[in-house]
Amino acid sequence: MLMKHSQRYQKTGNLSGMGMGTLRHAGIWMALSVGLVGCAGAGAEPPVPKPTIAADAPALVQNTLVPTVPVAASKPGVVYPPPSPQAVQTLTQAREAMQKKQWSLLASLVPQAKADPLLGQYAEYWLLRQQVQDPTVPVPTAQLQQFMATNQDDYLADRVKADWINAAARAGDYATVNRLGPVINSNAQVDCSRLMAQHMTGQVVSADQAMDAFQPASACWSLLNELVDRNIVGWKQLEPLLRATLETNKTGNAQRIAALMFSAGEMTSYAALMKSPKAWLAKQSAPKTREQTELVTLALSRLARSDDRNDAAAYIESTWAASLPKANMQWVWGQFGLVSALNVESQAINWYRRSGNAPMTDYNHAWQVRSELRQGKIDWAWVAKTIQKMSAAQQAEPVWVYWHGRAMAAQGRGEAAKKHFESIAGEFDFYGQLANEELGRSIPMPPAPAPVTAAELAQARSNAGLQRAVRLFDLGWRPEAVPEWNFSLRGMNDRQLLAAAEMARQEQIFDRVVNTSLKTKTEIDFRQRFIAPFEGRVTEKAKLIALDPAWVYGLIRQESRFITDARSHVGASGLMQLMPATARWVARKLGMKDFSPSSVNDFDTNTVLGTNYLSMVLGQLNGSQVLATAGYNAGPGRSVQWRSKLSGPVEGAIFAETIPFTETRLYVKHVLSNAVYYDMLFSGQPQSLKKRLGTISPEPATRVALP
Numbered sequence: 001m002l003m004k005h006s007q008r009y010q011k012t013g014n015l016s017g018m019g020m021g022t023l024r025h026a027g028i029w030m031a032l033s034v035g036l037v038g039c040a041g042a043g044a045e046p047p048v049p050k051p052t053i054a055a056d057a058p059a060l061v062q063n064t065l066v067p068t069v070p071v072a073a074s075k076p077g078v079v080y081p082p083p084s085p086q087a088v089q090t091l092t093q094a095r096e097a098m099q100k101k102q103w104s105l106l107a108s109l110v111p112q113a114k115a116d117p118l119l120g121q122y123a124e125y126w127l128l129r130q131q132v133q134d135p136t137v138p139v140p141t142a143q144l145q146q147f148m149a150t151n152q153d154d155y156l157a158d159r160v161k162a163d164w165i166n167a168a169a170r171a172g173d174y175a176t177v178n179r180l181g182p183v184i185n186s187n188a189q190v191d192c193s194r195l196m197a198q199h200m201t202g203q204v205v206s207a208d209q210a211m212d213a214f215q216p217a218s219a220c221w222s223l224l225n226e227l228v229d230r231n232i233v234g235w236k237q238l239e240p241l242l243r244a245t246l247e248t249n250k251t252g253n254a255q256r257i258a259a260l261m262f263s264a265g266e267m268t269s270y271a272a273l274m275k276s277p278k279a280w281l282a283k284q285s286a287p288k289t290r291e292q293t294e295l296v297t298l299a300l301s302r303l304a305r306s307d308d309r310n311d312a313a314a315y316i317e318s319t320w321a322a323s324l325p326k327a328n329m330q331w332v333w334g335q336f337g338l339v340s341a342l343n344v345e346s347q348a349i350n351w352y353r354r355s356g357n358a359p360m361t362d363y364n365h366a367w368q369v370r371s372e373l374r375q376g377k378i379d380w381a382w383v384a385k386t387i388q389k390m391s392a393a394q395q396a397e398p399v400w401v402y403w404h405g406r407a408m409a410a411q412g413r414g415e416a417a418k419k420h421f422e423s424i425a426g427e428f429d430f431y432g433q434l435a436n437e438e439l440g441r442s443i444p445m446p447p448a449p450a451p452v453t454a455a456e457l458a459q460a461r462s463n464a465g466l467q468r469a470v471r472l473f474d475l476g477w478r479p480e481a482v483p484e485w486n487f488s489l490r491g492m493n494d495r496q497l498l499a500a501a502e503m504a505r506q507e508q509i510f511d512r513v514v515n516t517s518l519k520t521k522t523e524i525d526f527r528q529r530f531i532a533p534f535e536g537r538v539t540e541k542a543k544l545i546a547l548d549p550a551w552v553y554g555l556i557r558q559e560s561r562f563i564t565d566a567r568s569h570v571g572a573s574g575l576m577q578l579m580p581a582t583a584r585w586v587a588r589k590l591g592m593k594d595f596s597p598s599s600v601n602d603f604d605t606n607t608v609l610g611t612n613y614l615s616m617v618l619g620q621l622n623g624s625q626v627l628a629t630a631g632y633n634a635g636p637g638r639s640v641q642w643r644s645k646l647s648g649p650v651e652g653a654i655f656a657e658t659i660p661f662t663e664t665r666l667y668v669k670h671v672l673s674n675a676v677y678y679d680m681l682f683s684g685q686p687q688s689l690k691k692r693l694g695t696i697s698p699e700p701a702t703r704v705a706l707p
Contacts, residue, residue: 078462078464079461079467080117083116083118083471087113087115090112090113090115090116091116091120093105094109095123097109098130101130106123107127110124110127118464118467118468118471121151121156122156122480124147125147128140128144128160129159129160135171139164139168139173154464154468155465155468155483155487155488158183159185159483162185164176164180165177165183165194166189168180169219172200174201177193178194184487184490185487188214188215188217188219188220189218191213192213192219192220192223195209195213195223196219196222199223199227200226206232207232207233210223210227210232211241214241216250224260225260235261238261239294240359241257242254242258243301243331246302247338247361249305251274255271262295263291266292269295270295273295273298273302274302277299278303278312278315280299281319281320284299293328296320296323297324297332300332301331301332301336303316304332304335304339309336309339309345310347312336313351326356327358330354331355331358331359333351333352333355334352334355334358334364334368337349337368338364338367341368343660344641344642345645346375346647348367348371352368352371352372357389362390362394365386365390366400369387369400369403370657370658372386373403373650374647374650376647376648380407381411383407384404384408384411387403387407388404398429398430399431401420401424402421402438405419405438417438421438425439425441428446428677429670429673430656430669430672433673433689437690443680443687443688445677445680446524447524448525448527449523452495452498452499452502456495456496456499457499457502459496459499460499460500460502463488464488465488466485468488469481469484469488470509473485482512485512488500489519494522495523497516498520498525498528501513501516501517501528502528510531510561510563513528513531514528514529514530517529530674530677532553534562538552538607539553539682541611545611545612547611548625550676550682551625551675552614553674553675554670554675554676554677555614555629555674556575557674558671558674560574562575563575564601564603564606565601573600574601574606575603575606575607575610576606576607576610576613578600578613579707580597580600582613583595583597583600585707586609587609589616590609590612592609613706614628614632617632620704620705621636621639622699625694626656626672627639627643627696629668630642630667630668633667633668634661634663635707636706637703637704638661640701640702640704641701642660643696643697643701644698644700644701646696647698648698649697649698650695651696652690652693652694653690655693655696672693676692
């Protein structure tokens with residue numbers, strides 16, 4: 001059963017399902033800065049055998065990984081029968097026709113596919129989506145309405161509504177967009193299409209609404225262009241948007257925004273300054289207009305990306321500082337601070353201090369604090385002051401609540417610090433764990449909820465959306481299965497979510513176990529959230545080379561969510577997400593004569609190679625799990641470089657928080673927090689995150705003989 005299901009649900013694994021002063025429209029700035037990093041009815045089911053996922057430790061109250069058999073039998077709800085081989089074949093042919101754009105063939109298969117009451121809707125959806133997106137054919141209005149009515153409340157009905165809204169907005173059919181109304185699983189494209197329709201039919205759409213919805217999607221660009229033409233959106237909104245976009249070096253998007261702000265002649269200057277800012281500046285005199293001032297300001301900010309920032313800063317100080325408003329210069333110095341911080345330079349703080357009270361994105365505010373945390377002697381008063389400049393929403397993030405609390409404690413404000421730590425001590429994450437340790441407590445384990453009952457499980461198994469998702473996983477169609485599963489969870493209470501997670505566990509769809517259980521609010525089941533599948537075989541591999549099993553499980557949980565053939569966007573594969581070149585290199589080192597690239601997703605091959613590589617990285621980095629975890633994700637050479645730029649010893653938590661790669665920074669914090677909980681589950685004993693993080697001291701950068 002294990003092999004059947006593990007092969008079934010893991011086909012075509014893809015991690016896309018898994019898994020910053022202050023400006024008003026935080027959503028825009030996040031969208032622009034994230035470019036740096038969840039996972040996220042085979043009715044009449046054959047009997048599910050007793051789970052075989054073994055514990056790695058003696059049984060505990062909450063900290064047991066042995067799943068509980070549901071209690072209290074109940075009559076199941078509606079469960080769809082398994083599909084016939086012909087139904088599976090028809091749907092597979094329909095999907096292939098869709099992928100090959102063989103629309104006539106797909107249309108001929110739709111009637112046959114409808115014989116499958118559970119998945120038959122997919123063939124019709126693929127055809128309707130193509131028809132609604134093709135401007136050369138009439139919109140199949142009647143068929144769309146019938147599909148939405150027949151499949152009401154299903155994921156595909158919501159999806160086809162979104163497709164219809166986008167197509168209608170592109171065609172200028174705004175009445176249809178308004179009539180269709182909101183989409184449950186919406187996105188920026190849909191939101192901007194709906195705002196455009198409201199605006200074009202005489203409804204009031206404000207600049208704030210447009211900027212809150214804006215992301216660089218085609219419908220949002222159209223909306224922005226229209227509102228600029230109508231003088232609803234203007235310089236007040238566009239200037240910070242342009243600056244934030246350039247801050248993350250999204251130059252293509254920035255050019256589109258600039259074109260809404262500047263004249264044709266000014267755009268010639270913009271293109272020149274983007275190509276060679278210093279050469280362009282050399283030809284300029286003191287700016288006289290708002291537009292000229294902004295162009296000079298942007299050019300000066302681009303000098304932050306020079307090879308020698310000190311020389312660039314000296315040039316600015318001697319030539320331009322007196323010619324620009326103080327606020328503009330402060331923003332320029334903030335950009336110098338950001339680029340310097342992302343290059344892990346200790347001098348970043350000096351430029352940040354020159355930025356004064358210039359408005360900043362949340363992203364830059366965060367780095368302003370991080371740059372001070374990396375100093376040999378931290379100015380905690382400045383840390384507190386800088387955090388207080390953040391937006392209320394950003395200040396409330398656990399990371400900044402924690403560091404604000406630390407700043408208060410360092411200044412002798414113990415009661416205020418305690419309140420901050422208490423406010424996040426109930427969070428089951430990196431900073432929740434650290435907050436408990438600051439309060440002098442052991443990291444807590446939440447009380448185990450009552451086991452999922454047979455009645456609750458039967459209700460989950462009768463959920464058509466969950467059954468549909470399981471069937472899609474059964475076919476290996478993760479791109480369809482993951483959103484279908486996630487959509488089916490909406491509106492569920494904690495008990496229903498726990499039952500859905502248990503259903504996923506019994507089906508051995510382990511990433512959905514974790515991600516579903518993470519949605520509960522008060523009933524927290526660590527047996528689900530920190531599931532440890534594969535009957536202790538991971539632990540066995542780790543112990544063979546004296547590697548901490550809890551750390552390995554924490555890493556796998558973050559890397560692949562236990563999807564054995566998961567594949568990342570950069571080509572890493574398997575449970576431990578090995579790059580092909582790394583896998584070959586480790587296999588040669590181990591003398592693995594039967595290794596082939598096609599075997600990298602094999603459980604034993606992947607875990608042997610992954611644990612051995614992790615052990616090698618750990619050995620090269622002085623046994624520091626912080627450095628080794630960062631090195632496993634970003635390459636061990638980068639950990640060495642980041643360590644070499646420290647001005648003195650720092651807490652492991654500070655090193656982790658100041659990793660310049662967003663993906664790696666989040667990864668390290670998740671992995672080590674996971675490891676603490678796995679250690680508690682495996683051992684039944686309290687564990688310390690601070691101890692695991694340790695202290696990181698500067699060392700000269702040396703070549704690392706590892707890929």
